[in-house]
Amino acid sequence: MGKSSLFNRLAGVRQAIVHETPGVTRDRLYAPVEWVGRMLTLVDTGGIDTGARDDIAAQTRAQAELAINEADVVVFVVDAQTGVLPGDIDVAELLRSRRDKVLLVANKVESPKTSASIYEFCSLGFDVPLAVSAIHGLQSGDVLDAIVAKLPEPAPESEADANTIHLAIVGQPNVGKSSLVNALLGSERAIVSPEPGTTRDATDTAIESGGRPYIIIDTAGMRKSVKTGPTIDYYSGLRAVAAIGRCDVALLVIDATVGVSSQDRRIAGLAIEEGKALVLLVNKWDLVDTSLIDRRDTETALRKEFAFAPYAPILYASALTKKNVHKVWATVAAAFDERRKRVPTAKLNQVVRDVFRVHPPPSFRGRVLKSHYVTQAGVAPPEFVFFVNDPELVHFSYQRHIENSLRAAFGFAGTPIRLVFRPRVKQDKTESDKVIIAAAREDQP
Numbered sequence: 001m002g003k004s005s006l007f008n009r010l011a012g013v014r015q016a017i018v019h020e021t022p023g024v025t026r027d028r029l030y031a032p033v034e035w036v037g038r039m040l041t042l043v044d045t046g047g048i049d050t051g052a053r054d055d056i057a058a059q060t061r062a063q064a065e066l067a068i069n070e071a072d073v074v075v076f077v078v079d080a081q082t083g084v085l086p087g088d089i090d091v092a093e094l095l096r097s098r099r100d101k102v103l104l105v106a107n108k109v110e111s112p113k114t115s116a117s118i119y120e121f122c123s124l125g126f127d128v129p130l131a132v133s134a135i136h137g138l139q140s141g142d143v144l145d146a147i148v149a150k151l152p153e154p155a156p157e158s159e160a161d162a163n164t165i166h167l168a169i170v171g172q173p174n175v176g177k178s179s180l181v182n183a184l185l186g187s188e189r190a191i192v193s194p195e196p197g198t199t200r201d202a203t204d205t206a207i208e209s210g211g212r213p214y215i216i217i218d219t220a221g222m223r224k225s226v227k228t229g230p231t232i233d234y235y236s237g238l239r240a241v242a243a244i245g246r247c248d249v250a251l252l253v254i255d256a257t258v259g260v261s262s263q264d265r266r267i268a269g270l271a272i273e274e275g276k277a278l279v280l281l282v283n284k285w286d287l288v289d290t291s292l293i294d295r296r297d298t299e300t301a302l303r304k305e306f307a308f309a310p311y312a313p314i315l316y317a318s319a320l321t322k323k324n325v326h327k328v329w330a331t332v333a334a335a336f337d338e339r340r341k342r343v344p345t346a347k348l349n350q351v352v353r354d355v356f357r358v359h360p361p362p363s364f365r366g367r368v369l370k371s372h373y374v375t376q377a378g379v380a381p382p383e384f385v386f387f388v389n390d391p392e393l394v395h396f397s398y399q400r401h402i403e404n405s406l407r408a409a410f411g412f413a414g415t416p417i418r419l420v421f422r423p424r425v426k427q428d429k430t431e432s433d434k435v436i437i438a439a440a441r442e443d444q445p
Contacts, residue, residue: 002107003077005134007031007044010144030241030266032274035144038151039274041241043067065094070242073101073150075143078121078129080106080114092124103146104129110136165336168217168247168276170240170267175255176283179319181205181218184328209329217243240267248339248380249277249332249414256284256298256316260305268309275381277335277415278312281328286318311407313414335414340379343410348374348384351409352402361398369393372424383418391421 011031031042045067068074076095078088095102106118106129121129130146132139169177185207205216244250250271254264271278280302295316302314313331317324352374361369370389377383384406388394399419406417 002079002134004044006075006077006105006107006132006140006143007042009134009137009140010042030270032245032270033144036148038148038154039245040144040147040151041245041274043071043241068095068098071101072152073103073147074098075147076102076104076124076126078104078106078124080109080118080121080131083117084120084123088121088124092126096125099126101150102126103143103150105143106131107134109133109138164213164215165249165333166215166217166247167332168240168243168250169253170243170250170271171253172255172261172263175253175258176319177218177253180253180281180283180317180325180328181216183319183322183325184216210333212329212333214329214332217247241270244271244274244276247276249279249335251279251281251328251332253281253283254302256282256288260302265305268306268312272309272416275416275418277332277339277381278309279315279328279331279335279414280306280312281315281317283317283319285316286321286323309416311413311415331414338412339381339415341382341410341412342376342379343382345375347409348376348406351405352386355402355405359401361393362395364393364395367393369398377420381416381418382412383420385420385422387424388421389424391423394421 011033030044033040033042074095076091078084104121104124104126106121109115109118109131110133115131118129118131130139130143132143134140169181171177185205205218207214207216244267250267252264252268252271254260268278268280282298282302298316299314303310306312313335315324315327315331317327319325352371356371367390372387372389374384374386377385386402399421403417403419406412
């Protein structure tokens with residue numbers, strides 16, 4: 001069908017989310033995409049074999065069904081070159097009850113013959129399929145337009161909502177997320193069990209701490225019908241994806257007795273790509289023999305595992321004994337505030353000028369990167385636009401140096417920041433200087 005090819009093609013058109021940070025490695029299972037001002041999270045599923053009998057095929061089907069149940073839009077991909085297959089009919093029956101959120105896409109439309117054949121897929125009971133070619137990129141933008149058109153309208157954010165900290169508790173099964181939620185809330189709201197997967201659904205709970213309003217998004221588990229194996233990890237990741245999409249701060253819980261896993265790094269990487277603040281919490285620290293394991297060594301190891309997020313605060317706590325759990329509130333609130341921080345334009349440009357003067361960028365083919373001026377374009381996360389002589393001269397190592405310098409000057413602990421480099425618009429120099437001077441005056445008290 002070319003399902004994964006279409007996934008890669010759609011993920012490849014990301015416009016606002018671009019990361020060249022070394023160390024952010026994730027499976028191509030989830031991909032955040034921004035399209036016409038809407039944030040989407042694409043989920044790639046395994047092919048659905050409706051007659052699956054062996055364990056692997058059955059688990060693949062179960063994973064796909066979980067994704068279907070969680071999704072706002074389901075992209076049903078068929079092969080225009082083969083025509084309607086028995087498997088297509090079976091999948092159509094599976095999706096029939098969710099018809100309103102199904103988008104039928106005919107892939108591999110690469111000739112007039114296959115273009116004319118797409119109408120036979122109308123027999124599946126959905127609208128006329130969109131004709132695409134994932135390998136050539138034909139109409140991939142139209143697919144994204146159609147997806148956005150099917151999405152529910154976002155609810156308008158009130159002033160109270162803007163000040164409310166949405167905190168997602170994420171992590172692998174059985175790391176103590178439910179116990180942590182109960183410790184934070186001071187009540188036994190979440191079901192706690194040594195068996196992974198006891199929490200059926202993510203639950204939003206409102207609470208106030210230190211005068212700040214919070215919504216805790218608990219993603220503590222999987223449905224009980226999902227028993228063992230990769231499907232549990234898949235569902236756990238799927239819930240984390242949904243929670244991260246709705247949160248301001250992601251609190252990644254790590255089991256001190258197990259250590260960091262690839263899934264932990266994937267979740268952290270997704271939070272960064274979606275521009276969310278990130279806090280690492282090492283749970284079950286009470287089970288660690290501190291006479292044998294030094295916290296400084298542990299922190300060094302954690303920093304190495306999460307080298308792509310050196311700004312993320314690290315907490316050590318025990319949800320069971322509630323030791324250090326109270327530190328979560330202040331740390332999360334600080335990360336939330338840093339994610340929404342604005343810096344004075346005049347000070348920003350002064351810092352960048354100093355960076356370029358003290359540590360000039362290397363030349364490339366006889367040309368040197370020059371920064372004319374910088375402005376902060378937005379918050380949540382903080383985004384800075386650099387108007388330079390040529391964006392092609394920006395090396396990722398120098399971009400990382402600029403980011404480190406901005407963090408040293410302004411903080412931004414716990415939050416990713418985005419640096420965008422654009423060519424300077426050809427205009428009257430005096431007019432651009434006036435803009436800079438006016439911005440600087442606005443920042444002055």
